[in-house]
Amino acid sequence: MKSLLIVESPAKAKTLNKFLGSGFSIKASVGYVKDLPAKELGVDVEKDFKPTYVVIGGKEKVLKELKKAAKESDRVFLAPDPDREGEAIAWHIAEELNGNSGKVFRVTFNEITEKAVTEAIKHPRRIDLNLVDAQQARRVLDRLVGYKLSPLLWRKVRRGLSAGRVQSVALRLVVDREREITAFIPVEYWSITATLEGKEPPFFHARLFQINGQKADIKNEQEAAGILQALSGRPFAVRTIEKKGKKRTPPPPFITSTLQQEAARKLRFPAKKTMFIAQQLYEGIELGEEGSVGLITYMRTDSVRVAAEAQQEAKAYIGKAFGSNYAPEKPPVYKSKKTAQEAHEAIRPTSILRTPESIKKHLPKDYFNLYSLIWNRFLASQMIPALLELTTITIDAEMPDASHEQYEFRATGTIVKFPGFMAVYIEGADENAEDEELIPSLNEGAALKVLEISPKQHFTQPPPKYTEATLVKDLEAKGIGRPSTYATILSTIQDRKYVEKAEGRFTSTELGMVVNDLLVDKFPELMDIDFTAKMENNLDKIEEGDLKWIKVVHDFYTPFDKDLTEAMQSTSRVKPADIPTDKTCEKCSKPMIIKWGRHGRFLACTGYPECKTTMPLEGQASEPGGQKPEAGMPEINEKCAKCGSPMVVKTGRFGRFLACSKYPECKTAKPLSTGLKCPEDGGDIVERKTKRGKLFFSCGNYPKCKFATWYRPVAKNCPKCGAGVMIEKRTKKEEVLACLKKDCGHKEELQPAGAE
Secondary structure (H helix, E strand, O other): OOOEEEEHHHHHHHHHHHOOOOOOEEEOOOOOOOOOOOOOOOOEEEOOOOOEEEEOOOOOHHHHHHHHHHHOEEEEEOOOOOOOHHHHHHHHHHHOOOOHHHHHEEOOOOOOOHHHHHHHHHHOOOHHHHHHHHHHHHHHHHHHHHHHHHHHHHOOOOOOOOOOOHHHHHHHHHHHHHHHHHHOOOOOOEEEEEEEOOOOOOOOEEEEEEEEEEEEEEEEHHHHHHHHHHHOOOOEEEEEEEEEEEOOOOOOOOHOOOOHHHHHHHHOHHHHHHHHHHHHHHHOOOOOOHHEEEEEEEOOOOOOOOOOOHHHHHHHHHHOOOHHHOOOOOOOOOOOOOOOOOOOOOOOOOOOOOOOOHHHHHHHHHHHHHHHHHHHHHHOOOOOOOEEEEEEEEEEEEEOOOOOEEEEEEEEEEEEEEHHHHOOOOOOOOOOOOOOOOOOOOOOEEEEEEEEEEEEEEEOOOOOOOEHHHHHHHHHHHOOOOOOOOOHHHHHHOOOOOEEOOOOOOOHHHHHHHHHHHHHHHHHOOOHHHHHHHHHHEEEEEEEEOOOOOHHHHHHHHHHHHHHHHHHHHOOOOOOOEEEEEEEEEOOEEEEEEEEOOEEEEEEEEOOOOOEEEEEOOOOOHHHHHOOOOOOOOOOOEEOOOOEEEEEHHHOOOEEEEEEEEOOOOOEEEEOEEEEOOOOOOEEEEHHHHHHHHEEEOOOOOOOOOOEEEEEEOOOOOOOOOOOOEEEEOOOOOEEEOOOOOOOOOEEEOOOOOOO
């Protein structure tokens, strides 16, 4: 009996060839074969939203080969990915196989291993039309929104814009966060830390915790100075030492969202890159003589379930590699969220015995790093909890006379009594916690020597800008999108120029804010976070057979169409407000303003339309040769040394630079100076970028002077050594203003803008 197996990708087909005998022919559809038409709506809103599917351009040849192979086969197994999208692909292929439904079956497997594949072939099923309907509902909803909103954005904002149902809500998160940050007003507060020492080293730090039984709330420098004076000469002694044992349980194995978050934190991977590499690891990697091997289970999942066989294999490996005391008696069970597809598994290695080091030579660096992350996380999830000891020391700085204020300091420390899973893996954090320090051995009542009491000024901080990790985390927490869509959401809002990412953090562009505000104003339901989450739940219910897809689409489209009609009837265009300047028009002497147009901000005469004078906003001129302007740069009061024309800020392959505004007639260019002088030879410190786009600062006299730093220089004299330049040092451990001279070592807290 001859059988045909149809998968999505050629890479997967190559891996499967190892497991299936000569009786199987394996073909790849290379993704979707049919979709809604590209140049028309393709959805009949008058006839129950009936979609019209057409063969995707270039797939005619693929379909012809699949039909020919199916005709020559006794059985056809459709094996696209095990999710809604894969089910829809199988459905489209089945429709194209000209009524051979009696011999066409659907098979799914969560990992490409011999056992999983052969078991799937033994237990085929029919296509699940509930899954197909859920995908069809999502596709129709997204088409209706995208196709209908684009003309509105073209008319009200500018041509060429588009919007998506879920992406627009993700944009709203970024815009709202941006405005929170802008509106945030820092509030000053102070802390007081005592450096203390017992009979035995080391010294340790304790922080002022309470004053007269109330939490220490120090608002300004004067209050801090008063407390320091009150503490002067007081005896410090240990009141209590409290030790608590605590278990730290391992994190569960990865699901799609947590993999994207952790890869962003630890590997600095965008979600799109994470999913691309994970797809390759799932479909198969060439491992020398072993051939193509699927290294991980299916990477689009929201279930933390693990197959019993995989848990048994992990337990045996842990016992051998670490000792039996690192493996729990019973396999751990993790709880998935209510909406999880429990038929799927968590993301894990297909075999724990295939260690990262054993296959390192076969993997590109990024592939190795992601596989290692998945392997370590899964192994840790199958180990016992870590045993910690938390120590809290309460210290009194009190006077015998009760009429004086009583001050309580606290020191905390953590000791790892047994590492458990932490021997393998520690989960990353979005915001870095302070490092724990070693607490010396002390007794209650012991006197302490005061080495120093230091006040420190702080300011409350605004919410941080979104990173890849925190935005995916928020999308998941708010129910916006599903695991398979997060990477696409993040890349789409960047591709549309609604959001920019700099130094790993998202910022909404002016265009993004304009589009967001229009959509929030005209389509409050579409842009409502709770409404979008409810729609995702409805799609899940369609998949479960509890809702009909046509009703879900109808209930969405009726109010949406009403809002759209009203928005179209509004005649006003939407754009940011003009910004006044102190410049005057060279032709008519009227004031110039900064206007917003198709290509960003520009200078224009207020005498328009009588005077049509416009000028590129310095730092924002559109560039030949692919050079892009740098928005929001201050104007540069510098003339070209060759022709006398104004110099403007431009962005090229290696960062920002100054160029003559008369380009291409005058090609004068020079590095963009920070206005600071090099500490080594007195040359200008200039901005540069590496080939990979990372910003750094160096001496403009390179290669004669080799001075360079990754950190932004600041015009401030070091109070310790007198050096005229300091640097803003932002790392995982600290954010400080530091002396540029390595042998000085002076550091101070980095003040927020406007704090002084």
